Amino acid sequence: MKQQEILQDGHGRRFYYLRLSVTDVCNFRCDYCLPDGYQATHRQPELTVAETRTVIGAFARLGTRKVRLSGGEPSLRKDLPEIIHAAKTTPGIRRVAITSNGYKLPSVIDTWQQNGLDQLNISIDSLNADEFARITGHDCLPKILTGIDRALELGIQTKVNAVLLSDGATARLQQFLSWLKTTPVTLRFIELMQTGDNRDYFASNHLRGEEIEKQLIENGWQLLPRALDAGPAREYVHPDYAGRIGLITPYSKDFCDSCNRLRISAQGKLHLCLFTDAGLDLRETIRKGDADVLAEKVKALIGNKEVSHYLQQGNTGGTQNLSIIGG
Known part of the structure; x- marks a missing residue:
């Protein structure tokens, strides 16, 4: 293996974190993402286990420390444990995470852990069962x-x-705070983001994260330092709570300054930003199985990364919904 490099773009940002989508299929119909359910828009095959190994190996050569497997819903892949193992056993990768809707969680979590899973993110928008x-x-x-x-x-x-x-934001916040009193998880509030498919929903439902953050600070929550391979959340702790709270506020000033992650879609496209117009197709290079060659190609493309996602200007790029590359 070649000596590890650090991938850096033209704006001085370094990338330690890869979000790898293993499928764009999802079995949920969330109001803000897929209200009509998943609709297949292509027939391109998903990356195989061997191909994901090549991708992860290439990014590890470029300084990636953390890999997050996402979807769609990644648990719909029967070979997901093999992909977890491939990531965990790649030299240089220190942490393997999964983002899931949790639908199959009780029946799969032991297997995921046995294959090397370090971190789990589960999407729960309300602790009220009916909601x-x-x-x-x-x-x-x-x-x-x-x-x-x-x-x-x-x-x-x-x-x-x-x-x-x-x-209903106030009621949901109080339910979550009660839960965090005794539950040692990190709850991350994520601002609703506008995509190509949810413009009207966004206009009537968007809530700025700074409003929640102000309440937390006023009630004694304290900001934690951010790790190099951490996600975009600002995390807060409180001595009276077993859990933590994080906020992801993509509409805040300078949000993109700390960007440290890149995305590969389930079909092998490099997305330099969640809201780029289109992914950069790497599938043919990935199929050849040479991680060093793939790493060089990624290095050559990173210079195209924009300084911002431009969400503030209403730009949604080619992102019709977040299931396409896992948010």
């Missing part, structure tokens, strides 16, 4: 919470993602 069912189209919140309890028993660092929605 959860309305948002997602599935009445399965108790089962997901059981899976989270098992993940914690196994020692897996667990985070819960909740999209901020203006209607």
Whole structure:
């Protein structure tokens, strides 16, 4: 293996974190993402286990320390444990994470842990079972919470993602705060982002994360330092709570300055930003199985990364919905 490099773009940002989508298929129908359910828009095959190994190897050569496997819903891949193992056994990779809706969590979490999973992110937008069912189209919140309890028993660092929605936000915040009193997870509030498919929904439901952040600070929550391979959240702790709270606020000033992650789609396209117009197709290079060659190609393309996502100007790029490359 060649000596590890650090991947850096033309704006001085370094990239330690790869988000690798293993499928764009999802079985949920969340109001803000896929309200009509998943609709296949292509027939391109997903990356194979061997191809994901090549991708992860290439990024590890370029300084990547953390790999997050995402979707769509990654648990819909029967070979997901093999992909976890491939990531975990790649030299240079220190942490393997998964983002999931948790639908299959109780039946799969032990296998994921045995294959090397370090961190789990589960999407739960409400702790009210009826509201959860309305948002997602599935009445399965108790089962997901059981899976989270098992993940914690196994020692897996667990985070819960909740999209901020203006209607009912105060009630949901109080429910989450009560839960965090005794539950050692990190709850991450994520601002609703505008995509090509949700413009009207965004206009009527967007809530700025700074409003929640102000409340936290006023109530004694304290900001933690951010690790090099951490995601975009600003995390807060409180001495009276077992859990933490993070905020992801893509509409805030200078949000993109700390960007440290790149994305590969389930079909092998490099997305330099969540909101680029189109991915850069690497599939033919990936198929050849040479991680060094792939690494050189990624290095050559990183100079095309823009300084910002330009969400503030209403730009959504080619992102019709977040299931395409996992958010």
